[in-house]
Amino acid sequence: MEFFDTIRIAIRLEDQVKVVSAFVGRSPDETVILGTNALELFNLRLLKGIEAKSEHMADKRTASVAAENSALICNIDENGEPIRIPFDARIVVPNEVESLARTTKTKRKMRHRANSSKIDCRATKDGIDTSPLGLFFRCPGRHGQESDGYRYLCTIQEKTFKDVVPDAPEAIANLCFDTIFGLARLLSIYEHERNEERIRFLMLDHKYCSISVTGAQKAFLFYKKFCDHVFRSLILHDGSSLCLPHDGGTGWPIEQLNQATNEAVRYAQVNSWDEVKVKKPNTTLLILPDNFRAITAAFRENAYVERRLYNKLSEVSGFLERSVARICVLVSPTTDEPPAKRDWCRLASSLATAARMGMKVPLAETSQICRTGPI
Numbered sequence: 001m002e003f004f005d006t007i008r009i010a011i012r013l014e015d016q017v018k019v020v021s022a023f024v025g026r027s028p029d030e031t032v033i034l035g036t037n038a039l040e041l042f043n044l045r046l047l048k049g050i051e052a053k054s055e056h057m058a059d060k061r062t063a064s065v066a067a068e069n070s071a072l073i074c075n076i077d078e079n080g081e082p083i084r085i086p087f088d089a090r091i092v093v094p095n096e097v098e099s100l101a102r103t104t105k106t107k108r109k110m111r112h113r114a115n116s117s118k119i120d121c122r123a124t125k126d127g128i129d130t131s132p133l134g135l136f137f138r139c140p141g142r143h144g145q146e147s148d149g150y151r152y153l154c155t156i157q158e159k160t161f162k163d164v165v166p167d168a169p170e171a172i173a174n175l176c177f178d179t180i181f182g183l184a185r186l187l188s189i190y191e192h193e194r195n196e197e198r199i200r201f202l203m204l205d206h207k208y209c210s211i212s213v214t215g216a217q218k219a220f221l222f223y224k225k226f227c228d229h230v231f232r233s234l235i236l237h238d239g240s241s242l243c244l245p246h247d248g249g250t251g252w253p254i255e256q257l258n259q260a261t262n263e264a265v266r267y268a269q270v271n272s273w274d275e276v277k278v279k280k281p282n283t284t285l286l287i288l289p290d291n292f293r294a295i296t297a298a299f300r301e302n303a304y305v306e307r308r309l310y311n312k313l314s315e316v317s318g319f320l321e322r323s324v325a326r327i328c329v330l331v332s333p334t335t336d337e338p339p340a341k342r343d344w345c346r347l348a349s350s351l352a353t354a355a356r357m358g359m360k361v362p363l364a365e366t367s368q369i370c371r372t373g374p375i
Contacts, residue, residue, distance in 0.1 A: 132229040133237060135181040135216070135261050136248045139227045156227040161186055164222055171200045180219050180230075181211065181248060184264075188215035194326060194357045209250045216260045218276060220268035234269050285325035287316055289333045313343040317350035320359075328354060328361045 010019045131137065139156045162173035164183065168190070177183040186203055188211045193199045202208050223230040242261050247254050283304050288295065290311045308319045313333065320328065330351075333339070339347075351361050 131242070132227070132233040133242055133261070133265055134244055135184070135257060136179050136244070136246075137223075137230070138179055139223075139229055150228070150232060152228040152232075154227045154229065156223060159222075159226060164218075165190060169196055169200075171196065172203055175203055179248075180216075180223055183222060184211040184215040184219035185209060186215075187218050188212040191215065194324075194359060198357075209252075211260065213260055213263055216264035217267040217271075218273075220264045221271060221273040221276060224268050225273040234265070237265065237269065239266070239269075283325040283327075285319065285323045285328040287319055287328065287330045289331060291334050292331070313339045313347055316347055320350045320354045326359055328359055330361060 008019055008021055010017060132139075139154050140152075141157050142152060142154050157178075159177075160173065161168055161175040161177070164187070172186075172190075175186060177186060189199055189202045189208075191214065192212065193202065202210075220230070220234075224234055225231070242258065242265060244254060244257050244261060247257060250257075283306055286305055286307045288307065288309050290309050293309055295307065306323065306325055310316055310319070316330065338344075355361055
């Protein structure tokens with residue numbers, strides 16, 4: 001038998017008190033017992049041991065002594081007061097209690113404990129993200145040489161949204177950001193919204209959390225240029241997948257955030273901010289009547305001009321709703337007949353909605369439609 005511990009027991013029986021030493025060990029039936037041979041001092045012999053109940057045996061060490069009187073039990077390596085318990089009481093020691101090293105004659109082995117599936121603690125958004133490649137990384141700023149021998153000269157804390165997008169409106173030009181996620185959020189809103197007032201409203205509302213993969217990629221590139229912590233981590237990164245310790249309080253699935261982070265990091269490793277910082281020209285939507293179907297023979301295709309031909313005036317509304325262009329040039333039909341009132345009202349409503357969303361809509365007149373049609 002392999003012994004776990006050695007204890008002293010003060011036993012009182014028929015006005016006799018004897019302090020005996022006993023070993024604690026594990027029997028073949030997984031029950032921890034006290035050395036019952038100590039009862040021989042009182043000329044007693046244990047004929048039949050008490051069987052431990054099955055519900056008290058799982059993952060616990062139990063000790064059982066059969067007697068009528070009480071005994072004092074204490075640890076021989078500690079100075080604590082002894083505990084008085086009945087002889088027939090069961091001593092239960094939880095697995096979570098660490099045991100001090102004991103000196104025994106037997107070879108000690110590692111005690112196997114059941115693995116717990118319960119999470120006692122987990123990372124929160126209040127914890128410090130030590131990885132510069134995380135979406136919620138905050139640059140500590142410029143400071144001297146660190147223990148790793150690298151001198152950090154970061155200027156990202158001095159940047160505003162005007163430095164990211166030079167042609168940004170004044171209403172949002174001075175907005176600040178402190179994390180990669182914060183910059184990705186501003187870029188995503190700026191690229192997907194057309195109305196300037198709505199852009200400013202969403203940017204100032206920090207409860208509105210929405211980022212795109214493109215926004216995350218550009219945010220990492222900007223940090224790569226102006227934050228030496230991110231730059232150094234991107235250079236030393238081996239390409240393995242990254243896992244965020246928390247969701248930053250967004251409530252999003254951590255798998256989606258990990259996917260956006262890994263795609264942005266891979267993109268930032270092979271690209272630079274100087275290649276993407278120049279904003280491309282705005283796309284123009286050119287809506288022409290069906291009479292201009294041969295326009296491709298006279299004009300060369302342009303990547304920033306989207307042409308659409310309509311046969312009926314009611315088709316224009318669909319073009320405006322599906323387009324993301326910021327400028328729309330509408331050419332009126334080449335006819336003197338006024339359109340139906342229903343089509344004209346629907347067109348006017350679509351143009352008003354597009355203008356309200358920030359689209360510029362100049363009209364080119366080719367007939368008397370503006371004078372003959374209802375306004």
